[in-house]
Amino acid sequence: MNNLKKYWAVASISAKSNLAYVGEVGSRLVFLAIILYIFMRLWKVTYEHSGVQQLGGLTLPEMLWYLVLTESIIMSGPRVTQLVDEDVRTGALAVQLVRPLSYPLYRLFSTMGERSVRFVITFGAAASIALVLVGPAPNWHWHSLLFAITLPLAFILDFLGYFLVGLGAFWIEDTSGPMLIYSRLTMILGGMLLPLPLFPEWLQGPLHMLPFASVVYGPARMFVHPNQAECVQLLLNQFIWIAVFAVVVTAVYNIALRRISANGG
Amino acid sequence: MLAKVWNYLGLALTYLRFNFKTHLEYRAAFISQILAMILNDCVWVLFWTQFFERFPVMHGWGATEVITMWAIAAAGIGIADTLCGNAAQLAALIARGDLDAWLLYPRRLLPHIVLGKMNASAFGDTLFGYAIYIAFVHPDLQHFLLFSALTVSVAFLFIGFNILVGSLGFFLGNAQSLAEHLRFALVTFSTYPAGLFDGPIRFLLYTLIPAAFVSYLPIEALKEMSLGVAALSLAGSIALTAVAALVFNYGLKHYESGNLLIMKG
Numbered sequence: 001m002n003n004l005k006k007y008w009a010v011a012s013i014s015a016k017s018n019l020a021y022v023g024e025v026g027s028r029l030v031f032l033a034i035i036l037y038i039f040m041r042l043w044k045v046t047y048e049h050s051g052v053q054q055l056g057g058l059t060l061p062e063m064l065w066y067l068v069l070t071e072s073i074i075m076s077g078p079r080v081t082q083l084v085d086e087d088v089r090t091g092a093l094a095v096q097l098v099r100p101l102s103y104p105l106y107r108l109f110s111t112m113g114e115r116s117v118r119f120v121i122t123f124g125a126a127a128s129i130a131l132v133l134v135g136p137a138p139n140w141h142w143h144s145l146l147f148a149i150t151l152p153l154a155f156i157l158d159f160l161g162y163f164l165v166g167l168g169a170f171w172i173e174d175t176s177g178p179m180l181i182y183s184r185l186t187m188i189l190g191g192m193l194l195p196l197p198l199f200p201e202w203l204q205g206p207l208h209m210l211p212f213a214s215v216v217y218g219p220a221r222m223f224v225h226p227n228q229a230e231c232v233q234l235l236l237n238q239f240i241w242i243a244v245f246a247v248v249v250t251a252v253y254n255i256a257l258r259r260i261s262a263n264g265g
Numbered sequence: 266m267l268a269k270v271w272n273y274l275g276l277a278l279t280y281l282r283f284n285f286k287t288h289l290e291y292r293a294a295f296i297s298q299i300l301a302m303i304l305n306d307c308v309w310v311l312f313w314t315q316f317f318e319r320f321p322v323m324h325g326w327g328a329t330e331v332i333t334m335w336a337i338a339a340a341g342i343g344i345a346d347t348l349c350g351n352a353a354q355l356a357a358l359i360a361r362g363d364l365d366a367w368l369l370y371p372r373r374l375l376p377h378i379v380l381g382k383m384n385a386s387a388f389g390d391t392l393f394g395y396a397i398y399i400a401f402v403h404p405d406l407q408h409f410l411l412f413s414a415l416t417v418s419v420a421f422l423f424i425g426f427n428i429l430v431g432s433l434g435f436f437l438g439n440a441q442s443l444a445e446h447l448r449f450a451l452v453t454f455s456t457y458p459a460g461l462f463d464g465p466i467r468f469l470l471y472t473l474i475p476a477a478f479v480s481y482l483p484i485e486a487l488k489e490m491s492l493g494v495a496a497l498s499l500a501g502s503i504a505l506t507a508v509a510a511l512v513f514n515y516g517l518k519h520y521e522s523g524n525l526l527i528m529k530g
Binding site for chain 1: 291293294297298300301302304305308309312316319320321322386443446447449450453454457461462466
């Protein structure tokens with residue numbers, strides 16, 4: 001119980017310190033508006049050209065609201081890999097290890113605190129832009145809140161992936177390359193730009209099974225097309241992948257700790 | 266006049282050699298960043314090629330046009346950030362008062378600052394741009410020469426734009442976030458067919474966010490083998506760079522020293 005209090009305090013401090021930088025969101029709004037406008041134009045032309053009402057089971061307004069969710073999930077992601085990389089390379093990790101906190105859990109809760117604030121603000125801004133561009137979300141009802149259950153697990157899973165890449169700093173000079181690739185995989189294979197039903201049929205099955213879909217596509221799909229059976233399946237996938245990543249992160253972290261050599265001073 | 270141009274070309278080559286040697290000191294990180302950027306670009310091109318093949322929504326836009334657009338944009342950004350990597354950091358340098366050290370250098374201030382840093386991953390962009398253009402478009406010598414000239418024109422555009430948005434720091438104090446998002450906006454608009462947009466947004470793409478000089482005019486010039494359109498594209502880049510230099514020099518009068526003590530080798 002005491003442990004939980006400690007980590008809760010870490011998350012809450014991280015959230016509060018991010019609330020202090022709400023102004024920074026203003027300029028992010030410009031970029032968000034541009035992205036959503038480009039996609040609205042692209043999908044509008046695509047729907048008109050295809051001559052259909054639905055693509056991948058989504059109408060044009062649903063598609064834009066799907067993008068609101070996927071963009072908010074991606075854009076709210078904190079710099080987990082860079083922070084771990086910095087901690088390892090600068091030796092700041094040695095200081096963290098002295099504290100009565102588990103370093104991975106400290107980073108997890110700090111990230112969750114930061115991300116919850118960033119997501120709420122980004123989602124609020126993106127939803128306002130979508131309201132202006134295509135009106136309210138068409139199928140929205142209370143079931144749409146199912147996405148809120150899946151979102152924290154999506155964030156934890158996302159954190160574990162980036163944390164694992166950051167631990168690579170114990171072995172390689174710079175993790176920015178692998179991080180770039182990992183983030184692109186999350187964006188494209190997770191369905192940030194294109195919902196998974198629009199990928200070639202042979203690819204859809206494997207993509208649904210990958211962790212990226214549980215981070216991006218799943219929660220966004222729950223928002224535009226809430227479905228209890230799909231939600232249960234998504235939660236199951238998320239739990240399985242979190243367990244797999246947690247085991248791998250723990251193993252890699254323990255191996256990495258043996259490589260730490262600190263000088264006093 | 267000509268002697269002056271040679272003098273500055275010599276300065277650019279010296280900085281290029283120095284910056285390259287600096288990166289070679291961290292060879293593994295340098296190579297991994299280049300490879301990651303190439304892989305990142307490949308992922309996007311593959312994705313958008315598939316998209317426009319599946320939904321041929323833009324009249325006359327297929328895989329060749331998508332690849333040409335990405336090749337020009339990537340090579341242009343690559344050359345810009347390889348040669349003048351500090352142009353993208355200008356807002357941060359101004360905000361921190363980091364210009365002090367550069368003010369002591371002989372010759373004009375702006376070339377020294379922008380040439381002072383090389384972005385390692387930009388090599389990947391440049392290599393990628395030229396490689397996919399040669400491998401997938403199979404240009405004849407004339408097309409290749411025009412393509413090369415256009416990538417230089419686009420590079421000038423990006424350098425000019427980076428200087429212009431970075432110089433906002435002279436007037437706003439801290440313009441880092443705004444400059445970064447405006448840069449993202451230009452890159453984002455530059456990687457979508459300009460034909461998607463009409464009305465005021467089209468006007469915007471020739472003025473405030475000059476992406477039409479990246480994703481529209483150069484593609485048209487290559488399609489039609491038109492030197493006139495290519496000249497128009499180059500004229501836009503030169504005009505923007507000239508305006509950027511004027512704004513920078515005007516803004517410099519507002520610069521406030523950071524009283525920063527740093528060692529520069």
